[in-house]
Amino acid sequence: MLLVIDNLSHSFGGLAALTNISIVVPEHQLLGIIGPNGSGKTTLFNLITGMYRASSGSIRLKGQELVGRAPAAITRMAVARTFQNIRLFKTLSVLDNVRIARYGKAACGPFDTLFRTGRFLKEEGLIIDQAMELLTLFELDRYVEAPAGSLPYGQQRQLEFARALATDPVLLLLDEPAAGMNPYEVGKLNEQLQWVAKRFALTIILIEHHMGLVMEVCQRVVVLDFGVVIAEGTPEEVRNDPRVIDVYLGKGS
Amino acid sequence: MSKGFFLPLVSVLLVSHLITAYGLLDSYVQLVLMYVGINIILSVSLNLINGYMGEFSVGHAGFMAIGAYTSAILTVRMFPDALAPWLFPIAVVAAGVVTAIVGALLAIPSFKTRGDYLAIVTLAFGMIVKSVLENMDSLGAARGFLGISKYTNLTWVVFWAMAAVWMVRNFIYSSFGRGVLSVREDEIAASAAGVNTRQVKLFAFTLSSFFAGVAGALYAHLLMFINPKMFDLTKSTEMLIMVYLGGIGSIGGSIVGAMIYTVLLELLRPLGIWRMVLMPIMLVLLMILRPRGIMGLSEFRWLIPSVGVSSKGAKIVQDDAVGD
Numbered sequence: 001m002l003l004v005i006d007n008l009s010h011s012f013g014g015l016a017a018l019t020n021i022s023i024v025v026p027e028h029q030l031l032g033i034i035g036p037n038g039s040g041k042t043t044l045f046n047l048i049t050g051m052y053r054a055s056s057g058s059i060r061l062k063g064q065e066l067v068g069r070a071p072a073a074i075t076r077m078a079v080a081r082t083f084q085n086i087r088l089f090k091t092l093s094v095l096d097n098v099r100i101a102r103y104g105k106a107a108c109g110p111f112d113t114l115f116r117t118g119r120f121l122k123e124e125g126l127i128i129d130q131a132m133e134l135l136t137l138f139e140l141d142r143y144v145e146a147p148a149g150s151l152p153y154g155q156q157r158q159l160e161f162a163r164a165l166a167t168d169p170v171l172l173l174l175d176e177p178a179a180g181m182n183p184y185e186v187g188k189l190n191e192q193l194q195w196v197a198k199r200f201a202l203t204i205i206l207i208e209h210h211m212g213l214v215m216e217v218c219q220r221v222v223v224l225d226f227g228v229v230i231a232e233g234t235p236e237e238v239r240n241d242p243r244v245i246d247v248y249l250g251k252g253s
Numbered sequence: 254m255s256k257g258f259f260l261p262l263v264s265v266l267l268v269s270h271l272i273t274a275y276g277l278l279d280s281y282v283q284l285v286l287m288y289v290g291i292n293i294i295l296s297v298s299l300n301l302i303n304g305y306m307g308e309f310s311v312g313h314a315g316f317m318a319i320g321a322y323t324s325a326i327l328t329v330r331m332f333p334d335a336l337a338p339w340l341f342p343i344a345v346v347a348a349g350v351v352t353a354i355v356g357a358l359l360a361i362p363s364f365k366t367r368g369d370y371l372a373i374v375t376l377a378f379g380m381i382v383k384s385v386l387e388n389m390d391s392l393g394a395a396r397g398f399l400g401i402s403k404y405t406n407l408t409w410v411v412f413w414a415m416a417a418v419w420m421v422r423n424f425i426y427s428s429f430g431r432g433v434l435s436v437r438e439d440e441i442a443a444s445a446a447g448v449n450t451r452q453v454k455l456f457a458f459t460l461s462s463f464f465a466g467v468a469g470a471l472y473a474h475l476l477m478f479i480n481p482k483m484f485d486l487t488k489s490t491e492m493l494i495m496v497y498l499g500g501i502g503s504i505g506g507s508i509v510g511a512m513i514y515t516v517l518l519e520l521l522r523p524l525g526i527w528r529m530v531l532m533p534i535m536l537v538l539l540m541i542l543r544p545r546g547i548m549g550l551s552e553f554r555w556l557i558p559s560v561g562v563s564s565k566g567a568k569i570v571q572d573d574a575v576g577d
């Protein structure tokens with residue numbers, strides 16, 4: 001098992017955002033997480049990535065506890081994420097946005113950096129190559145020097161995706177990547193998710209309101225409601241689960 | 254070292270050495286040039302915090318004071334008189350190192366606080382340094398520290414100004430530097446991208462204070478006299494003026510800002526006390542007419558390392574001499 005979430009709970013003051021969540025994710029799975037607004041999906045991502053410290057319970061990646069670690073340390077353990085509301089470094093260039101994500105992989109210390117040694121230049125060249133490769137893959141290579149904030153919305157999502165991949169993740173958390181996309185773009189995202197997962201040998205957890213996408217892409221789906229897992233199974237099973245239809249699908253989402 | 258930097262560096266150093274050795278320039282002009290150089294070191298290093306990191310430090314004069322006093326203690330009290338002129342470079346480096354250690358400590362509050370709160374911390378820091386110095390009788394207290402020899406010359410100032418520009422630029426165009434920029438843009442996204450935010454803040458504060466300490470050491474051995482009042486809030490404000498005049502987030506801006514400010518201050522000397530009124534008025538005007546400063550976030554081409562992306566976008570140029 002790649003990720004084992006065990007009895008995880010989190011509350012904000014008096015509000016219980018998540019209660020005794022247990023989810024197990026095997027390697028190379030695409031797991032979908034669905035649930036109504038405010039059901040705790042994003043909170044789960046924030047706990048896994050160390051943005052919040054879980055009130056109780058544990059999150060283990062390959063046996064190593066994540067709870068209590070700093071976000072950057074968790075990223076270095078090969079967990080990457082995108083944000084529900086895109087968070088790019090808006091005034092920095094597209095290239096820099098991706099290069100920054102190589103921070104945890106850079107081996108040069110203060111000395112090599114300040115004196116710009118041969119070793120440093122070599123590493124810089126490598127970082128540029130890696131960043132350009134990703135940008136080309138995501139068809140963003142035309143924009144390398146443009147400020148990230150100047151890109152159209154769809155490209156900003158792509159850039160955030162590329163930035164997440166630049167950290168060399170094994171586990172990728174995507175928070176509503178299809179939000180604001182038209183059906184054509186959702187179709188493209190669908191294809192992209194599948195080949196990216198293969199090419200980078202990723203395990204993906206996908207939060208998504210777009211049911212069509214979840215049903216097609218994910219091998220397994222977890223349904224949250226008021227911070228509790230109310231159903232879990234294959235897309236087929238979940239779709240036909242009366243509780244799910246009641247709390248979620250039934251509400252016309 | 255990149256080819257683009259090495260040649261100008263050596264030739265400028267050579268010229269300043271000839272000027273120093275043979276008195277090729279009027280000594281007053283030399284003095285102004287030295288002020289310019291020291292102010293470049295101060296504004297470039299302050300820009301690291303206020304421009305690139307996006308914080309607002311108003312305690313830079315405190316760092317300068319620590320460097321000034323550390324170096325003065327070394328050359329006046331610790332080094333044997335006969336060797337002091339030769340050991341001066343060591344005193345300057347030591348002043349930088351001691352200041353850098355204090356700067357690293359001041360980075361700790363920046364882990365938790367940002368913006369206004371951190372500005373208050375740096376303000377308090379500057380006041381603490383000044384009042385500690387005012388109360389240390391062994392360092393001359395408010396009367397000041399006397400008997401410092403004039404070891405600073407144009408060659409040293411030029412050397413350190415170039416070192417500051419070169420190293421701060423090397424820092425900015427590196428993983429650490431991009432980390433600093435990412436923290437300024439969005440600290441949460443930065444940490445999610447794997448940036449060790451504490452590490453970059455620590456590095457930025459340490460580097461910035463190192464050079465402020467160096468500037469203090471050069472200043473002390475140029476004036477041959479220092480007292481705590483020289484390093485009060487007015488001094489920090491002067492540095493802020495240079496940084497914002499030139500443009501935040503631009504090394505070139507800091508160089509230009511320091512030059513213009515220092516030279517103008519000298520030209521306006523006949524106005525006496527009125528120049529201290531005129532300067533702030535000019536700054537206010539500049540902020541209204543050109544809010545981003547003279548350079549406004551842009552950079553001189555020669556300061557941008559050639560490991561980068563060509564203007565066409567897709568092709569990568571890498572002119573720097575790489576080992577393989």
Ligand SMILES: Nc1ncnc2c1ncn2[C@@H]1O[C@H](COP(=O)(O)OP(=O)(O)OP(=O)(O)O)[C@@H](O)[C@H]1O
Binds near residue numbers: 035038041043084
């Ligand atoms: N930082 C916070 N402080 C206080 N309450 C919070 C915080 N973050 C989330 N919450 C609350 O926790 C609950 C779960 O929020 P969360 O953002 O995880 O929902 P979600 O499932 O992602 O919803 P959506 O589909 O709208 O994105 C909500 O009631 C929300 O108001």
Ligand SMILES: [Mg+2]
Binds near residue numbers: 042084
């Ligand atoms: Mg959410």
